[in-house]
Amino acid sequence: MNIAEIWFYLRKNKLAVTGLVIILVLIIGAVFAPLITPTGYAEQKYLEKINDFPSVHHWFGVDALGRDYYSRVIYGIRISLLVGFSTALLALVIGVPLGALAGYLGGIVDWVVMRLVETFSVIPPLLIAILFVTLFGSGLENIIFILAMVSWMDVCRLVRGEILTLKEREYAVAAKAIGARPYRILFRHLLPNAVAPIIVGMVLCLPNAIMLEATLSFLGVGVNPPTPSWGQMISEGLYYIQFYWYLTLFPAIFLALTVLSLSFIGDGLRDAMDPRLRGRG
Amino acid sequence: MVVYIIKRILSSLVSLIIVTIIIFSVMHSIPGGPFDEEKMPLSPAAKEKILEMYGLNDPLYVQYFKFMWNALHFNFGKSYQSPGEEIIDLVKRTLPISAFMGGLGLAWAITAGLLLGIVSARKPNTFLDYLCTAFSSYSISVPVYVSSIFMIFIFSLKFHWFPSGGFSFGEPRTWIMPIIAYGLFPFGIIARYTRSSMLEVLNEPYILTAKAKGLPDWYILIRHAFKNALIPVITILLPMFTGVMTGSILIEKVFRIPGLGGYFVTSIYKRDYPLEMTLMLFISVSLSLTYLVTDIVYTIVDPRVRLGKGKK
Numbered sequence: 216m217n218i219a220e221i222w223f224y225l226r227k228n229k230l231a232v233t234g235l236v237i238i239l240v241l242i243i244g245a246v247f248a249p250l251i252t253p254t255g256y257a258e259q260k261y262l263e264k265i266n267d268f269p270s271v272h273h274w275f276g277v278d279a280l281g282r283d284y285y286s287r288v289i290y291g292i293r294i295s296l297l298v299g300f301s302t303a304l305l306a307l308v309i310g311v312p313l314g315a316l317a318g319y320l321g322g323i324v325d326w327v328v329m330r331l332v333e334t335f336s337v338i339p340p341l342l343i344a345i346l347f348v349t350l351f352g353s354g355l356e357n358i359i360f361i362l363a364m365v366s367w368m369d370v371c372r373l374v375r376g377e378i379l380t381l382k383e384r385e386y387a388v389a390a391k392a393i394g395a396r397p398y399r400i401l402f403r404h405l406l407p408n409a410v411a412p413i414i415v416g417m418v419l420c421l422p423n424a425i426m427l428e429a430t431l432s433f434l435g436v437g438v439n440p441p442t443p444s445w446g447q448m449i450s451e452g453l454y455y456i457q458f459y460w461y462l463t464l465f466p467a468i469f470l471a472l473t474v475l476s477l478s479f480i481g482d483g484l485r486d487a488m489d490p491r492l493r494g495r496g
Numbered sequence: 497m498v499v500y501i502i503k504r505i506l507s508s509l510v511s512l513i514i515v516t517i518i519i520f521s522v523m524h525s526i527p528g529g530p531f532d533e534e535k536m537p538l539s540p541a542a543k544e545k546i547l548e549m550y551g552l553n554d555p556l557y558v559q560y561f562k563f564m565w566n567a568l569h570f571n572f573g574k575s576y577q578s579p580g581e582e583i584i585d586l587v588k589r590t591l592p593i594s595a596f597m598g599g600l601g602l603a604w605a606i607t608a609g610l611l612l613g614i615v616s617a618r619k620p621n622t623f624l625d626y627l628c629t630a631f632s633s634y635s636i637s638v639p640v641y642v643s644s645i646f647m648i649f650i651f652s653l654k655f656h657w658f659p660s661g662g663f664s665f666g667e668p669r670t671w672i673m674p675i676i677a678y679g680l681f682p683f684g685i686i687a688r689y690t691r692s693s694m695l696e697v698l699n700e701p702y703i704l705t706a707k708a709k710g711l712p713d714w715y716i717l718i719r720h721a722f723k724n725a726l727i728p729v730i731t732i733l734l735p736m737f738t739g740v741m742t743g744s745i746l747i748e749k750v751f752r753i754p755g756l757g758g759y760f761v762t763s764i765y766k767r768d769y770p771l772e773m774t775l776m777l778f779i780s781v782s783l784s785l786t787y788l789v790t791d792i793v794y795t796i797v798d799p800r801v802r803l804g805k806g807k808k
Contacts, residue, residue, distance in 0.1 A: 453645060
């Protein structure tokens with residue numbers, strides 16, 4: 216399954232394409248944030264206009280600390296996407312080798328890895344994350360690390376399943392027959408062929424990680440202020456909701472858009488790579 | 497089959513033991529203890545006595561085994577947060593509230609989710625189908641606390657239809673919004689899964705056969721399609737019951753409901769070791785059980801799933 220083929224099927228999926236466009240716009244917004252926002256995310260420039268409603272000068276209004284809310288929401292894209300992508304990458308770093316070894320070696324290794332996966336699956340990710348945050352402390356790097364620790368299991372399962380089927384293929388058997396070392400078969404022959412499910416696993420991991428970060432920040436154990444995290448902005452907006460409801464609304468809309476687009480892309484990719492589901496629109 | 501179930505139970509037990517050990521050690525590695533003086537200074541002798549009373553001076557492994565042994569006998573000790581009652585009484589007091597709300601939430605979510613899923617698969621690319629996609633997209637992308645906040649904003653603050661929080665069994669008006677909130681996420685997921693599973697089944701040749709036989713539409717839909725479409729839905733249905741517990745952490749915070757949800761978080765913050773262990777044990781045991789039951793139910797409803805070497 217090559218990339219051109221996947222793109223051919225993905226292009227037909229309207230939802231996935233919409234998601235892709237939205238994510239691209241968000242990424243451009245995140246990269247060029249300083250150019251499209253009037254102030255930095257932490258500058259308290261508008262103290263005389265605290266809790267100002269959205270207007271021509273302040274598209275999303277001004278928050279309780281006199282900061283331009285539009286700037287904060289836009290800089291928030293950076294944080295969310297950074298958390299999402301780094302978490303997903305780290306989850307791959309943990310999940311892919313474990314899954315590959317479990318699937319290829321089988322036996323006791325498989326058993327141990329699967330018990331590890333089960334161990335992390337019987338406690339809700341939110342609870343493990345809260346527990347680890349109290350241990351390691353909050354902050355951006357810690358949150359990414361902790362989120363990766365609670366989200367590598369799906370990738371691990373996917374890779375294990377893929378390797379289990381791939382290792383019965385002729386080329387794997389042939390490589391074994393000419394005496395290639397197991398290590399070489401696994402990393403040179405099998406894993407490169409398992410790239411498709413690895414990518415799907417990674418993309419499906421993204422929205423969950425972003426959502427979890429927002430929830431942790433909402434509970435006050437996520438990214439530290441004044442770093443603009445949407446979850447935190449939602450929770451701060453809560454105090455003023457009776458009059459300044461837009462303080463909760465704008466970050467919530469951006470969070471929803473990001474999560475939704477990413478999950479549409481993930482679903483689309485999965486369907487595009489699964490021949491049975493193709494051509495359904 | 498029996499061998500498979502026994503194997504599964506044994507390996508789940510191993511996982512559960514690892515879970516308790518990890519949580520116990522993480523819990524005790526968090527700096528600070530339950531009786532650090534923040535408000536009232538204690539004399540060293542008094543503090544020593546309290547620590548001795550709760551067995552906190554014992555080596556960690558002794559504390560661990562003591563807790564696990566007592567837990568096996570359903571004696572979970574006393575919570576440090578509310579020393580007046582046994583943990584088991586605290587759970588008995590708060591769990592029914594969470595279970596009641598969560599149960600009703602799931603009830604509407606499952607009914608509505610299955611119905612919407614079937615209807616939209618029956619008529620793909622119609623208004624109802626788009627409605628189904630819109631609902632399920634909303635429920636996976638908007639966090640439940642945001643929906644809850646805006647429900648309070650609109651229905652309590654603007655229209656004064658429902659109270660903004662609190663809970664009482666005698667007052668159904670306090671139930672409505674939390675129950676809606678509990679069901680939102682499961683509803684969307686179930687509708688989405690049912691829709692895609694129904695679509696897959698409706699393309700099968702046996703549906704065409706049934707149509708060719710001249711069976712009525714609704715009969716094919718229920719008898720032939722729905723029964724088979726339900727199989728993949730089961731895998732997400734059962735874990736939803738425990739998913740409700742995580743939901744309770746956020747929902748009960750927003751609606752100020754005196755349920756079990758809040759204790760999941762406060763027991764961590766307050767270094768309430770026995771309560772934290774009890775709750776984690778409770779949630780991990782119930783999740784393992786749901787996974788096990790899901791697997792067993794799966795083999796019963798879908799004879800195509802074979803269990804290793806057991807059957808020939």
